Amino acid sequence: xxxxxxxxxxxxxxxxxxxxxxxxxxxxxxxxxxxxxxxxxxxxxxxxxxxxxxxxxxxxxxxxxxxxxxxxxxxxxxxxxxxxxxxxxxxxxxxxxxxxxxxxxxxxxxxxxxxxxxxxxxxxxxxxxxxxxxxxxxxxxxxxxxxxxxxxxxxxxxxxxxxxxxxxxxxxxxxxxxxxxxxxxxxxxxxxxxxxxxxxxxxxxxxxxxxxxxxxxxxxxxxxxxxxxxxxxxxxxxxxxxxxxxxxxxxxxxxxxxxxxxxxxxxxxxxxxxxxxxxxxxxxxxxxxxxxxxxxxxxxxxxxxxxxxxxxxxxxxxxxxxxxxxxxxxxxxxxxxxxxxxxxxxxxxxxxxxxxxxxxxxxxxxxxxxxxxxxxxxxxxxxxxxxxxxxxxxxxxxxxxxxxxxxxxxxxxxxxxxxxxxxxxxxxxxxxxxxxxxxxxxxxxxxxxxxxxxxxxxxxxxxxxxxxxxxxxxxxxxxxxxxxxxxxxxxxxxxxxxxxxxxxxxxxxxxxxxxxxxxxxxxxxxxxxxxxxxxxxxxxxxxxxxxxxxxxxxxxxxxxxxxxxxxxxxxxxxxxxxxxxxxxxxxxxxxxxxxxxxxxxxxxxxxxxxxxxxxxxxxxxxxxxxxxxxxxxxxxx
Amino acid sequence: xxxxxxxxxxxxxxxxxxxxxxxxxxxxxxxxxxxxxxxxxxxxxxxxxxxxxxxxxxxxxxxxxxxxxxxxxxxxxxxxxxxxxxxxxxxxxxxxxxxxxxxxxxxxxxxxxxxxxxxxxxxxxxxxxxxxxxxxxxxxxxxxxxxxxxxxx
Numbered sequence: 015x016x017x018x019x020x021x022x023x024x025x026x027x028x029x030x031x032x033x034x035x036x037x038x039x040x041x042x043x044x045x046x047x048x049x050x051x052x053x054x055x056x057x058x059x060x061x062x063x064x065x066x067x068x069x070x071x072x073x074x075x076x077x078x079x080x081x082x083x084x085x086x087x088x089x090x091x092x093x094x095x096x097x098x099x100x101x102x103x104x105x106x107x108x109x110x111x112x113x114x115x116x117x118x119x120x121x122x123x124x125x126x127x128x129x130x131x132x133x134x135x136x137x138x139x140x141x142x143x144x145x146x147x148x149x150x151x152x153x154x155x156x157x158x159x160x161x162x163x164x165x166x167x168x169x170x171x172x173x174x175x176x177x178x179x180x181x182x183x184x185x186x187x188x189x190x191x192x193x194x195x196x197x198x199x200x201x202x203x204x205x206x207x208x209x210x211x212x213x214x215x216x217x218x219x220x221x222x223x224x225x226x227x228x229x230x231x232x233x234x235x236x237x238x239x240x241x242x243x244x245x246x247x248x249x250x251x252x253x254x255x256x257x258x259x260x261x262x263x264x265x266x267x268x269x270x271x272x273x274x275x276x277x278x279x280x281x282x283x284x285x286x287x288x289x290x291x292x293x294x295x296x297x298x299x300x301x302x303x304x305x306x307x308x309x310x311x312x313x314x315x316x317x318x319x320x321x322x323x324x325x326x327x328x329x330x331x332x333x334x335x336x337x338x339x340x341x342x343x344x345x346x347x348x349x350x351x352x353x354x355x356x357x358x359x360x361x362x363x364x365x366x367x368x369x370x371x372x373x374x375x376x377x378x379x380x381x382x383x384x385x386x387x388x389x390x391x392x393x394x395x396x397x398x399x400x401x402x403x404x405x406x407x408x409x410x411x412x413x414x415x416x417x418x419x420x421x422x423x424x425x426x427x428x429x430x431x432x433x434x435x436x437x438x439x440x441x442x443x444x445x446x447x448x449x450x451x452x453x454x455x456x457x458x459x460x461x462x463x464x465x466x467x468x469x470x471x472x473x474x475x476x477x478x479x480x481x482x483x484x485x486x487x488x489x490x491x492x493x494x495x496x497x498x499x500x501x502x503x504x505x506x507x508x509x510x511x512x513x514x515x516x517x518x519x520x521x522x523x524x525x526x527x528x529x530x531x532x533x534x535x536x537x538x539x540x541x542x543x544x545x546x547x548x549x550x551x552x553x554x555x556x557x558x559x560x561x562x563x564x565x566x567x568x569x570x571x572x573x574x575x576x577x578x579x580x581x582x583x584x585x586x587x588x589x590x591x592x593x594x595x596x597x598x599x600x601x602x603x604x605x606x607x608x609x610x611x612x613x614x615x616x617x618x619x620x621x622x623x624x625x626x627x628x629x630x631x632x633x634x635x636x637x638x639x640x641x642x643x644x645x646x647x648x649x650x651x
Numbered sequence: 652x653x654x655x656x657x658x659x660x661x662x663x664x665x666x667x668x669x670x671x672x673x674x675x676x677x678x679x680x681x682x683x684x685x686x687x688x689x690x691x692x693x694x695x696x697x698x699x700x701x702x703x704x705x706x707x708x709x710x711x712x713x714x715x716x717x718x719x720x721x722x723x724x725x726x727x728x729x730x731x732x733x734x735x736x737x738x739x740x741x742x743x744x745x746x747x748x749x750x751x752x753x754x755x756x757x758x759x760x761x762x763x764x765x766x767x768x769x770x771x772x773x774x775x776x777x778x779x780x781x782x783x784x785x786x787x788x789x790x791x792x793x794x795x796x797x798x799x800x801x802x803x804x
Contacts, residue, residue, distance in 0.1 A: 050774050053787035085776030254732035257773035292679070292716050293772055295785070333675050334716030336770065350674035352713040368672075409775055411734040417776040449733065483733065483775070491737045499736050503770070509713070612794065614749055636742055638793055 018312045021320050022198040025189055032190025036144065036180070039096055040073045041118045046090040046178055048081035048264040049296050050257075055107065056089035062108035063091075066115055074118060077187075080265015082178030084165060085418040087129060090178070093117065099147040099154045100132040130166075131157040138175040139192025139388045165416045168435050170397065172405045173381045174421045177265030183303055185311060188268045194313070196384035200276045201321050204387075209280040210236060213383070215391030217403035222248055222339070222376030223454065223480045224556070225469040231373060235281035235363040238371035243283040246367070246374045247274055248344060249290035249297070252336040253452030254503065255483035258407040259377035261419050263290065263297035266381065267304035271327060273380030275318065276387060278325045281373050286327040289344055292334060302329045336453075336507035340555045341366075341374045343509065354511040355555035376481070378407055399425035402468040406482055412449075413439050413488035422467075429463040432486055443488040447571070451480030453500045453507075454560035456567025457493060476567035478560070492589035493572040494579055498526035500564040508557065515558030518549040522565060529576060530590040532583040539576065543569075588650040591635040595651055598639075600625035602647035609639035609648065652691050659684060660692060664699055671700050678711055687718045715770075723758045723765030725803045727751075727783050732771030734778040739793070743779050744768060746796040764803070 019025060036042075045051070045060045060078055067074045082090050087104030091114065094100040104127060106114065131154045134145040147154075160166050171177075180187035188194070200209050214229025235243065247270060251259040262270060274286045288305070290298050305327050308314040316324040330348060337343045338353040345367050347353040366372025382404065386394045395403045402424040408431065411417045415437035422431060428448055432438065439445045447457040456477035458465060465471055469479050487496070505519035522545045528534040546562035553559045569576060578584045585593040598609070598618075603625040610618040610626060617633040620626030628639070640648035652660075663680045667673035677696070682688055688711055697704040711717040729735075729744045744766075748754060751764050758765035774780045777789035781799065788799055 049772075049787065050776055053774050053777055053780065053789045088777075251773065252770065254736075254771035255734050255775050257771070257775055260773040293769065330676065331679060332716070333679065333714030334770075335714050347675060348672070350670075350672040350710070352710055411775040411778065412737055419776075452733070485733050485737065485775075487737060496733075496737070499733070503731075507770075614746065636745065636793070638742075641793070 019185075019319070020312055020317075022202065025194045025198060028186050028189040028194075032184065032186030032188070035075070035184065035187050036190050037096075037146070038075045040075055041096070042075045042077065042094040043114075043118070044077045044079045044092045044094070044178075046080065046082055046088060047078035048261060049294070050081060050085045051088045051090065052296070054088040054105075058108045059089050059091060059106050059111065062111040063114070066111050070115065072115065072118065074115075077181040077184075079180060080177040080182050081261045081419060083174065083419040084129070084416070086416060090129070094146060097147060098151050099157075101154060101157060102129045102132065102160075103127045104129040128157050130160045130163055132160045135179055136171070136175070137192055138172050138385055139195060141389065144191075164434050164437060165418065165420070168422060168426065168430055169420055170405050170423050171421045172385055172397070173262065173269075173378055173407055174265070174419070175385070176269065177261060180266070182265050182267055182300055183307060185268070185307060188266075192388060193268055193384070194272060196387035197272050197275055197313075198319060200279055200387050201319050201323060206236060206280045206282065209276060209387065212391040213280070213386055216386045216394040217391075217401070218379065218382060218386060218394065219402070219469065220376055221378035221382070221406065221481065223253075223451070223478065225479060228375065228379055231363060231375070232277065232280050234361070235283075235371050235373040238364050240371050242285070242370045243281055244367045244370060244372040245274055245278045245281065245283040245286045246344065246348075246372060247286065247288040247377060247380055248339065248341070248374050249288055249301070249377045250332045250339045250344060251291060251294070251377070251481060252339045253454075253481045253483050255411060255449070255452055255485045256409050256481045258409060258419060258482050260294045260297045261407075262377050262381050263294070263301050267301045268308070269381040269384060270301070270377055271304060271308055271314070273375075273383035274327060275314070275325050276383050277373065277375060277380065279323055281371075283373065284324055284326070286325060287348065287367075288327060288329045289332060289338075289348065290329060291332040298329065298331055305329055335509070336503075337509045337555070337557050340557060343555070344374065345372065352509070354509045355557075357554060378482075398423045399466070399468060401470070406467070406479070408482045408484045410436050410484050410486070412486040413443055413445065413490075414486040415440055425466045425468055427463065428458065428465050428467060431467065431484065432463065436486065439486065439488050443490070445486055446489050446491065447487045447493070449485040449487060449496070450483065451478035451563070452483050453503050454478055454556065454563055455480045455483075456563045457487070457496070457571065458567070459571040476570055477563065490587055490589070492530075492585050492587035493568040493575050494526065494529055494585075495587075495589045497565045497568045498523065498530055501526055501561070504557065504561045508561075512552075512554040512558065514548055514552035515554065515561065518545050518553070518558065519561055521545050522549070522562070526565070529579045530585070531592045532579065532590075534580050536580060539569075539580070594635050595630065596633055596635050596637060596639065597628055597649055597651070598626050599647045599649055600627070602645055604645055604647070606644060608642045608644065612638050612642050614638065652695060656692065657695070660695060660699075664696070669700055671702050674700070674707065674710055675714070678707070678717060682717060685721075687721045690719070721758065721762070722767070724763050725765075725783055727764060727766045727781065728769045728772070729755075729766065730772040730774070730778070730780040730782070731768045732775055732778070734775035735771075735780055738778040740779040742793050743781065743791050743796060746793045747781075747800070750797060750800055764800075
């Protein structure tokens with residue numbers, strides 16, 4: 015397919031073609047084929063559908079789309095019959111393909127796997143929704159509407175506007191959802207200054223973690239005098255527990271590229287680089303193909319949309335270093351050297367890649383740009399709260415019923431996110447804390463769930479917004495063990511350039527290890543505090559300066575747990591192996607022998623139908639016996 | 652290095668116009684080709700780029716994505732992201748170590764398996780996650796480990 019897009023009219027033609035693809039006269043089936051979907055077998059479902067459709071000779075449009083966000087129900091398949099509401103099915107296997115296709119032919123639905131119906135999709139960029147069906151339809155009368163589901167009710171999908179709806183590599187479908195209209199407006203109707211003014215008016219803050227106002231950053235980059243400037247899309251999403259950038263790159267890559275072209279125009283850059291982590295092969299693949307498609311269509315290169323503006327983009331893969339999410343380290347990595355940060359100022363917007371002004375924005379930030387240009391900064395600023403405008407994507411994972419990727423207006427309370435959208439903890443579990451902000455963040459206890467999610471309030475509570483990871487923890491998580499986990503992560507990922515971070519993380523880790531082994535004294539806690547302060551005060555970059563957050567926040571809210579480890583040699587959550595004892599209650603044990611069969615070290619002894627016992631000298635406290643015991647006879651203390 | 656090797660590396664060098672600032676991408680391509688970074692290849696590359704082998708070694712050893720030893724035919728990556736950690740990735744790793752008698756970073760003597768603990772794979776909703784080559788296994792429990800590995804024996 016080689017079609018040149020040289021004028022806004024070409025975009026209009028693409029849009030019209032795309033509308034026919036989104037609302038075809040034939041049935042349309044979409045399969046969520048992002049990484050999480052594929053992990054649950056979406057590819058197999060897609061192939062099975064493809065084969066069956068071809069074999070039956072049916073006229074069906076089959077599209078692989080990105081992630082719709084309900085990750086616990088993957089693979090998600092959506093069925094859209096002309097004039098009828100869109101129906102989404104969850105946890106589909108290849109075996110169910112024939113029955114799915116039977117519903118296409120008979121226009122009836124199997125009800126057991128139906129999740130929800132969509133009567134229309136909001137079209138954020140144009141403001142006019144895509145309506146699939148009007149009124150009530152008999153076939154879908156018992157299917158809950160998407161708006162009625164707690165998972166979606168509180169969401170506002172601005173950045174994820176296209177994820178799960180369009181084929182990520184179809185220019186037509188992207189345009190049908192209002193894609194590139196913002197680019198037309200920016201390039202043909204706005205001066206670069208006007209674009210920056212609009213972004214400033216929106217109040218958008220960088221979604222990578224620090225929350226620096228994007229408009230200010232762009233203005234600084236615009237003001238820098240240089241013959242060449244760069245714009246970098248930071249897709250080195252390293253925070254464990256966060257995957258929104260991956261999802262955007264896999265589900266809607268053009269939105270990021272459109273944001274980049276607009277950003278380049280605003281600051282006067284001619285070259286863009288997408289720096290994406292290699293651990294995301296599918297995201298790398300999708301964004302690379304998207305770049306090539308735009309190059310071929312003329313939307314990247316010289317004379318974009320008939321203007322004199324020239325902009326190119328290349329994709330660069332990271333090589334597996336967490337610190338490269340830090341902007342100066344990222345630049346070092348792009349220059350082919352070790353990814354070690356350098357002190358700022360000068361900031362990259364003044365002196366960055368190859369010494370030229372470089373503006374670095376996160377994936378989510380860039381994907382927001384087209385919306386602000388299309389709808390106006392003031393429209394965007396009305397979402398969220400003052401100072402924290404717009405929406406933010408969170409990966410809601412851990413001990414929560416509805417795990418998935420959600421997008422909510424900023425200022426919403428943690429309780430609304432976890433209880434309403436997430437549906438609370440799983441059965442028989444109680445939420446203990448919420449971890450936000452990855453290794454630079456902290457743990458907020460359940461009793462402070464009324465907290466509104468804003469950059470400032472999370473920081474005041476000892477955590478940070480970060481890139482949006484939100485891990486719900488229940489009573490089975492040991493807070494000391496979690497602090498140790500983060501410290502080990504940071505110790506391994508510290509680049510080693512500055513002493514406070516290199517040594518501080520190592521010392522803190524060894525103390526935490528001592529605590530979880532039951533070998534620590536109260537004096538160790540004092541040292542831990544001192545190390546934490548030193549890390550914060552003296553480290554060169556953000557990695558070290560925030561490294562103490564997980565420790566300090568758990569000490570602040572869960573000091574009792576630390577003390578139990580130190581003074582009582584107990585791990586209240588039953589996690590730290592050196593401190594727990596696994597035993598079998600002989601009055602409850604039925605002697606089924608299941609635990610004996612699974613014990614990896616042969617520590618369980620006993621004969622069938624007689625109470626079993628555990629040999630403590632062999633037991634490694636792996637708790638496998640507790641997992642298989644049908645009567646709950648295994649106790650952990 | 653055989654003449655084929657030289658030809659191959661020259662092609663990769665041409666792709667990046669033998670520019671030292673593209674070193675990481677260059678090394679990634681070499682690793683894709685060989686599965687690891689062979690020493691003689693790095694020496695050759697250093698000569699062609701007119702930089703020291705030590706500099707290449709500094710860069711390659713800094714990033715966890717590079718390896719100086721071949722990994723197994725089946726590369727097992729166990730995600731140790733936060734969600735996976737709180738959902739039991741440690742016990743999954745332990746089980747894989749027990750079954751294969753390997754430590755993370757090691758390759759089995761017959762070259763079939765190597766195990767690696769990795770930072771977040773971005774499938775946090777499906778934690779704990781294990782990846783074997785390009786196949787991702789979701790919600791892996793300790794008990795499932797044997798049956799997953801059995802498929803590759």
